[in-house]
Amino acid sequence: MRHGVARFVTGFLALPVALYLFYVVWPFAQAAGYSLTSWGGYSDKQEFVGLDNYVRLFSDELIRKAFWHNVFFLVTVPLFTIALALFLAFLLNVGGREDRAGIRGIFGSGIYKVIFFFPQVLSLVVIAVMWQQIYRSDGQGLINGLLIKVGLVDADNPIAFTADPEPFLGVPAVLWWLLLIAVWSGAGFYMVLFSAAMQSIPKDIYEAAILDGAGRFHTFFRITLPLLRDTISVAWVYLGFIALDMYALVFVMTPSQGGPNHASEIFASVLNFTAFQKGQFGYACAMGVSLAIFTILLAALQLRITRRERIEY
């Protein structure tokens, strides 16, 4: 019998573990190794340089730029997406009529949910290509076209969108335009998530609050929001991952994939540029390892900060 279990366990695990080791673990392990060399990626010359690549990271102007751009997305993407998603979920769930049975969800909330979720099922590539057309910097684009028609934008001087390196509030405009796409595509998903969490809060808590005379704003801010804390913190972590992975948007939408003039570089685009354009593969691997460490630290930190006693109901 014991023998049978061992054979069964091995049999079930062998293939998945083998695939995972070869296609995921091994490449990562190799990358970590290359990060200690001066390998160019094409030749066989691999000199061991120790931690030189990592030291170099700290004095690299481009990396510093990309780092701050990543931090920008890391703060703004979760902040704006969650704020908007919460607001939409709030309207959906307490925007309805108030009657004896309490405050109701808004009429047609099912349809709204279906529509708001649309961007989530589209691939980032489809979204990027679509927004490329919306953001066109001539009268052909959706936004420029509309604004020129209304007269808000001069036809000779349209908005440049992702080709605009000029800073707005200290951050290149192109990053704000990319942020808008990220929020547009993420808000619906997190609204559905928050909405589901709101509905799993037992009705009698609300009934008690209404009996005590609390209006919908009080119930929302004093009851719903604190009880959503767990869901919001998980959403924050997930959005953090998404913010670190804005590469598809940068890749498709910005001039020379990180431009104009490196105004929209993020870690991933600098990594790709260094590895494949400049042919400094060892150095690129050092960037990747740093990014991985940064990600793991950040996830751990966020989970630690947001961890609190769970409220069971």
Added chain:
Amino acid sequence: MSTVTHPSGDRTSPKRHTPPPATPDGVLSRGRELGGRIFNGFSHVFLAVWAVMVIYPLLWVVMSALKDDSQVIREPLSLIPDELHWDNFSRAWGEGHLGAFFLNTLLVLVGSVFLTMLLGSMAAYVLARYEFPGNRLIYYMFLSGLTLPIYLAAVPLFKGVYNLGIAFPLLGPNKHLMLIFVYVAWSLSFTIFFMHSFFRTLPNSIAEAAMVDGASHSRLFFSVMLPMSKPGLISIGIFNVLGQWNQWYLPTLLMQSVAGEPKNQVISQGLIELSVNQGYKSDWSGLFAGVTMAMLPVLIVYIVFQRQVQSGLTAGVGK
């Protein structure tokens, strides 16, 4: 974006100051009822505006796909095509190679989703319900894959695939079978993470009963445990179908032509190329048709199965 909350606060602020109005029989005061109406109206307006902001761009892409190029340039904003130019679709399908992209994507996904589900739930099941040395280690090894950035692995992964392709041509770059295995490997982390917690919740008593009846371990898994975890399988299945359909980085990296043969591109990879090339061919309507064809199938599947898709995708975050 967040500033839009202010109007609601202003408009309803009088309401906030009304004293607790609930009378013992539950009748609401007039002022509060009025505030509720106004708020209800405001909610509808704001939700409708956001709905338009989501739908309008999508509709615009679909409608532009039916215009001819001269109309796209002349009236870029209009939602009504002069004539329905279905030829844009046939052009994108044929000359734009979208037909080939679809076929490649389909071939890969059939294999990769099936294998991901099978291997993922097998591994998750063993890790969740059997104790053996190394269990935790293997579980955490799979879990760690969730945090690592894929770009880091890019070049060693390509090298590994390239070298393997010399020994086994079917597993080299630009081969469907190779992409299937790569997708499976990269999807295992989340699938195992998800199914692991699912298998843990299944009752022991049924497993014991089946063992008493003489079922083998694998029989127990395939005939009892797997059917019992159908809801979880559906959720993670939807997640994997969407995730792998939308995958663009791995195919761009691995479906490259090595010996000058045509690339076996998948749909998102092909779309990127189409959008880059369209710049100098200026076949705008063809590009819109391509984007439409890439997004309509997913949207239709979503509308049909929206409840399952919503719960499937949100269940992953809720854990």
